[in-house]
Amino acid sequence: MRPRSVRGTAGLPALIAAVIAAPLVMPSSAAADSVVIGGQEVSADTSPWVVALSSRDRFGAARAGQFCGGVVVSPTTVMTAAHCLSPAVLGKDVRLVRDLRVVSGRSDLEGEGGQEVAVRSSWIPPEYDPEANSPDMALLTLSEALPSSRVLPVAREGDEAYAPGTEAVVYGWGDTTGAGAYAPTLRAARVSVLPDEKCATAYPGGADGRYTPATMLCAGDEAGGRDACQGDSGGPLVARGRLIGLVSWGSGCGRPDGPGVYTRVSAVLPSVPGGLPDAED
Template sequence: MRRPTVRALRGALALTAAATVVPLAAPVPAAADSVVIGGTPVSVENHPYAVALSSRTRFGGTRAGQFCGGAVVAPTKVVTAAHCLSKEVLGANGVRDLKVIAGRSQLRSGKGQEVVVRDTWVNPGYSPVTNAGDLAVLTLASALPESYVIGLAGPGDAAYAPGTAAAVFGWGDTSGRGSYAASLRSAPVQVLSDGACERAYPGNSEGEYLGATMLCAGDLRGGHDACQGDSGGPLVAHGRLIGLVSWGSGCGQAESPGVYTRISAFVAPSRNAAPL
């Protein structure tokens, strides 16, 4: 059986020349150097809410330090996966150069802007064991344009209905075998029912789907999915943010859909204390 993969940075750690950086054991979350499986290149100009998290001191400059994705939900607020800020990803001492790269499709280009992260909030209910509540909020030192902001799909939004067409965005692994790209990509997926997700992840070695804070989406035939390095990246349906890349079993595997943080669990009047 394949072990569940929390989709965080593995490839960027391997790429950096810093001897003090220890590569994460595979499999891990979908955080840093991956590209969406079965996707195609897209322009960030059409999807300005899609941003990259960067730390050159931790991950080197080959891909501008990119290790996770995120989504702009207010001019000074970006949401991402909680596991992107874990010690496993950023190291025991964290990083001092955490930035958000916005307005840039090609990581190695000089377009867009790199904004310093002033503060971070990690959901206190996040469980690194089950991946439940996998959400964090970054506060930026300077504001991004209002046009970058994407709306949030709250409880009861039709965008969560099973069968809804959605798209996932990221700079992660395109093949599941370490084929990393430097350009933003997007893949079409379909929102799946809680029942389908519970059957895929019933709580065995594949992982456990917990619908209260998780959302499932993918292609049951395989071929379209997020992968390593896409963690924290946006899942969008009906023009609204419905999820963030969190974890899954393999990448693009049939009957093993991607699991996302359910945004509606953190939108008022939710009992969660996320500042959204």
């Protein structure tokens, strides 16, 4: 299993640590081990719910310190991957990262515009298991509200958007080639939701990780070539105008035999204290 964010190694399974082996001294940006492969540039104006997670202190000034992605699920709430907030990625407890922000409304991370909003607090489900990377979801509470027009509805359990074969789109600022070519501009790639059986066959356990359909879904292209990759972790998978997944992990990028694995958003909603405001369709 390789989470789609790669900053440090503390707290990761030995296998993952050996694979990523990234130093914490002056880390480069784009921590997430996920980047949009086979996609194209898109505008934040047409995808206003996509945000970049940023810490210049931890990841430097390049690309606004981006290290993961996220999605606006209420004016003051961003959903992302739990592993993005781990000491393995951040190099310290998330509560000690004083400049943690979300960048909203900015397509080009090397440009200006949009908003950078400070994160007031974070929450990870108490049942999150970093070894299994499940359920890989976290919520960030923002210090000020974003416009309600940037909120993406969340697909609940039983929604047809989760059906195998459904066309979906994954978004991020991650690696576009699988070789460390991180995109400064927001990109998106069209993929399809895949049957649980295909994902379970691809990830039966062991070195490549275990697929757990109760908390995960996978998506990709049967022929390969379109996928999330390094730097995309926590970013949204959107189908039928609703959020169905968060970029979580995978084996390589764009491989036909290694589809991208996403957090199944409907599975994590019941654990959210008080529910999600403004998440109804």
